[in-house]
Amino acid sequence: TDAPPQNTKAKPESQKKPSKKGRGGMIVLEPVAGTRDFIPSDMRYRAWLFSKFHAVAKKYGFEEYDAPILESEELYKRKAGEEITQQMYNFTDKSEQQVALRPEMTPSLARLILSQGKSLLMPVKWYSIPQCWRYETTTRGRKREHYQWNMDIWGVPNVSAEAELLAAICEFFKLVGLTSQEVGIKISSRKVLETVMKGLNISSEQFAPACVIVDKLDKLQKEDVVQQLSILGISEESSLELISIMQIKDIDELSQKIGEESVAELRQLFDLVKGYGVAEYLRFDASIVRGLSYYTGVVFEAFSISRNSELSRAICGGGRYDRILTTYGAKQDTPACGFGFGDVVILEILRDLNKIPKEVSRHVVNDLVVPFNEDLRPQACKVVTMLRDAGIPAEVYLPKTKKIANTFSYAERIDADRVIMIAPDEWNAGEVKVKYMKLQPKGVGEEEKNTVGVQFAVKVDDLL
Numbered sequence: 001t002d003a004p005p006q007n008t009k010a011k012p013e014s015q016k017k018p019s020k021k022g023r024g025g026m027i028v029l030e031p032v033a034g035t036r037d038f039i040p041s042d043m044r045y046r047a048w049l050f051s052k053f054h055a056v057a058k059k060y061g062f063e064e065y066d067a068p069i070l071e072s073e074e075l076y077k078r079k080a081g082e083e084i085t086q087q088m089y090n091f092t093d094k095s096e097q098q099v100a101l102r103p104e105m106t107p108s109l110a111r112l113i114l115s116q117g118k119s120l121l122m123p124v125k126w127y128s129i130p131q132c133w134r135y136e137t138t139t140r141g142r143k144r145e146h147y148q149w150n151m152d153i154w155g156v157p158n159v160s161a162e163a164e165l166l167a168a169i170c171e172f173f174k175l176v177g178l179t180s181q182e183v184g185i186k187i188s189s190r191k192v193l194e195t196v197m198k199g200l201n202i203s204s205e206q207f208a209p210a211c212v213i214v215d216k217l218d219k220l221q222k223e224d225v226v227q228q229l230s231i232l233g234i235s236e237e238s239s240l241e242l243i244s245i246m247q248i249k250d251i252d253e254l255s256q257k258i259g260e261e262s263v264a265e266l267r268q269l270f271d272l273v274k275g276y277g278v279a280e281y282l283r284f285d286a287s288i289v290r291g292l293s294y295y296t297g298v299v300f301e302a303f304s305i306s307r308n309s310e311l312s313r314a315i316c317g318g319g320r321y322d323r324i325l326t327t328y329g330a331k332q333d334t335p336a337c338g339f340g341f342g343d344v345v346i347l348e349i350l351r352d353l354n355k356i357p358k359e360v361s362r363h364v365v366n367d368l369v370v371p372f373n374e375d376l377r378p379q380a381c382k383v384v385t386m387l388r389d390a391g392i393p394a395e396v397y398l399p400k401t402k403k404i405a406n407t408f409s410y411a412e413r414i415d416a417d418r419v420i421m422i423a424p425d426e427w428n429a430g431e432v433k434v435k436y437m438k439l440q441p442k443g444v445g446e447e448e449k450n451t452v453g454v455q456f457a458v459k460v461d462d463l464l
């Protein structure tokens with residue numbers, strides 16, 4: 001099935017849709033359909049989530065990389081009818097180049113691996129958190145962008161690489177407090193499908209497109225999947241046999257069906273993950289295919305189990321893709337496997353299950369330094385710098401101090417622990433006036449000083 005015709009010619013000015021204006025000439029305040037703003041209160045959640053991605057990648061020895069959001073469209077030209085390539089955010093740029101906002105990171109990574117050539121020592125363990133794009137028809141009101149944690153291992157042909165990636169995902173789950181009662185990872189292998197399809201005389205050319213179709217089994221009616229497979233020339237009988245084998249949830253049963261040799265890798269993988277202590281999160285499930293055409297071996301998909309959270313959409317997914325480089329013209333392939341982990345579903349699940357620490361929602365400033373008047377502003381800047389250099393998040397009150405009460409209400413707004421007033425008499429005596437805005441944990445400041453709301457003179461040097 002060829003991809004639908006993409007927009008091939010830039011539109012003349014006259015045919016371009018004018019950007020929508022709000023009433024009375026005001027610009028439209030909402031972000032472009034399907035995209036998100038991150039004001040600070042939202043950005044704190046995203047930053048917290050990404051800090052967990054970075055922490056796991058670092059702990060597992062992965063190195064961070066990045067590549068442009070904008071790529072040549074040819075990187076994604078695949079004739080397997082995948083949703084991800086049919087929904088490309090593509091256009092013709094001003095030099096008539098066919099470009100696209102990247103729908104996924106793996107093709108960019110493959111380009112980087114090829115560009116590095118022999119200078120790149122294998123194995124390579126790289127990670128990135130790229131923003132990825134798709135052009136969804138807005139009628140479905142779905143997002144057109146998301147951030148996707150990518151972890152990939154290149155140069156390792158055996159399932160030790162998949163075990164490492166699965167362990168990293170489970171490490172993340174443990175880091176955010178998700179138990180194996182709340183989330184899990186289903187694992188299978190396209191080699192199982194390959195064996196079954198060969199046994200059904202399905203040609204190797206039809207393997208990737210057939211995988212893309214059977215991956216839709218959880219969304220489409222069985223009849224529709226059979227119908228789509230028939231377009232590939234696969235008989236109803238073969239399709240039904242393929243679909244029935246995909247219902248198998250037990251490796252031994254599968255081995256009976258297709259032979260021990262075809263499940264050997266999966267058995268090895270389940271042995272290895274026991275070593276990492278994460279087996280409780282993992283289970284075999286022959287229905288896991290994943291929808292990307294380039295997968296060639298083990299595939300996996302994480303999902304939420306508990307009722308009170310997002311049920312349908314995958315948390316993350318990935319697998320082995322050993323033959324991607326030759327599809328980009330390389331003379332030989334390099335084995336690879338990896339996963340993509342989106343930012344949207346996981347945050348919904350973590351919110352549903354109340355796993356996000358309260359402090360993530362809080363903007364933290366410990367001290368507010370207030371100059372009594374503008375003559376004392378240089379002194380206030382000196383004091384705030386001393387606090388900051390000591391690692392204390394601190395602000396200096398920037399507006400002119402007209403009413404002291406305004407500075408206290410600002411202190412409450414930024415949830416500061418202390419207001420440090422630079423006042424003329426105290427400053428001449430080498431002191432500042434400190435007012436605690438809220439009770440401090442025991443031991444911070446002498447007991448009598450730790451009374452909320454009362455101001456005390458404190459030596460500048462005693463502030464730290």
Ligand SMILES: OCc1cccc(Br)n1
Pocket residue numbers: 084103104132133134143144145146342
């Ligand atoms: O997971 C598929 C996908 C790709 C790009 C952007 C978004 Br939102 N979703």
